[in-house]
Amino acid sequence: MSENLALERFLARLLLRSSLDEDERRAILSLPFEVARHRAHRDFVQPGQNTDFACLVAEGLAGRFDQFADGHRQIVALHLPGDMCDLHSVPMPHTGWGIESLSDTRVLLIPHRALIDLSVRYPAIAFAFWRDTVADGSVLAKWLAAQGRRSARERLAHLLCEIGIRMEQAGLGSREHFTLRTTQAQLADVLGLTAVHLNRSLQALRAEGLIETNGREFRILDTHALCGLAEFDPEYLLLHGGDRTSRRG
Amino acid sequence: MSENLALERFLARLLLRSSLDEDERRAILSLPFEVARHRAHRDFVQPGQNTDFACLVAEGLAGRFDQFADGHRQIVALHLPGDMCDLHSVPMPHTGWGIESLSDTRVLLIPHRALIDLSVRYPAIAFAFWRDTVADGSVLAKWLAAQGRRSARERLAHLLCEIGIRMEQAGLGSREHFTLRTTQAQLADVLGLTAVHLNRSLQALRAEGLIETNGREFRILDTHALCGLAEFDPEYLLLHGGDRTSRRG
């Protein structure tokens, strides 16, 4: 039952960007799955293996990462409840990256076969999946740009703006008040910083009166200034569809 | 005629990762298009507009970029001949980024409508397009990881390894000897560096005997050492298909 909630969230995420009819919605909601639970800090998908299922986050927080020989890692995507971590593994089952649980997490494992069948049967679903992949890529591109050209403080500000909106969208808080269940070391892995410098960047934002934190609870005190510092424009999250397309004719 | 070559290159790129039958191949090769020519340094797609066509690079080199208020830009994808710059714009026509010609470039403009029609009619083509998007995203993730966790020298080494392989794949040289028609400032925009520091990183690789350059011609003298420095593993380019899927049944 709370498992159905996860599929509903996934469907809701798809419907943000794509329109699906009754049949297609039902098809999504009746996807088969198995449930897996993971405590925090577990790499539940190892880098460099072939998978035959995709992971839908039902609860908690997951991160896709790339790891280097020296053990350092970079998190290249954050996945909130309702996000399919590796929809991209459906067309390309060999994944070079791993997925870790950032907090305690419940995940639905959905067989690739079922997702493939749906997208062959329903072109609109194929488009919806493709769109979802594009949206992930758009976030990735934004992160890359920030990583390459902005300071630590600016990147952190940008990430907080993004997470606020995504949390709100997922029904897990508001864009100005949410709980982010990660350690500072994990956030540093997202932003390409050391834990020490992330900590100092957080302090800077607090000192400027832009945010307030209480444990892992974040409150954004000055949205305007934070977005300004980050040059944040939610456009890239692709939240208002693009669906002129998927129907025949 | 040389226009057909571009479509053939695009098809060849798709066939690296997907299998398409005679009909489907013909359909790709008969896509309609218009031709556009651009000199170097032109932003031929402006950030933040809606497009109704996709750009296939026929000749030259193009870069997708994100730009900041201070004018600094980050290139988030490099496109060689045969690459479709913005296949992702087919399902999501509003793009936040721009595309610039890095060198003199010839581009085929292909109406979204035609691409959509193909992917509705041929599920295998829809999968092939989706896969292509996934491959782009995989490169993006790798760049992000490098950007976040590796030094300038290591990132540059990684980029040169990648470009070598992609050049070879596109029939434009070998992985150890190719001509990269970009300025150092543009390469700096790819790697998130300043032009000055990129120049010094290049000098470092030359001094170590790893590469040799002559104008914009690159020769890799010690592939093993260069790949080692970069921790380069071509896996992420997703060059060996994953097509168990697209056929019904």
Add this chain to the structure above:
DNA sequence: CGCCTTCTTGAGGGTTCTCAAAGTGGGTGG
């Protein structure tokens, strides 16, 4: 109460940036 993880603080060093100017080379016009 004690352990373990996480957060915070400090000091020093290295990579990369900024600013500025000099060298190089290809193209164009006289």
Add this chain to the structure above:
DNA sequence: CCACCCACTTTGAGAACCCTCAAGAAGGCG
């Protein structure tokens, strides 16, 4: 054919940002 110009590359010096190493506080859990 030479001279000039422009874009690009290279060099230098100093500063800023971020990292490393290390250790001390704080908070959660048994």
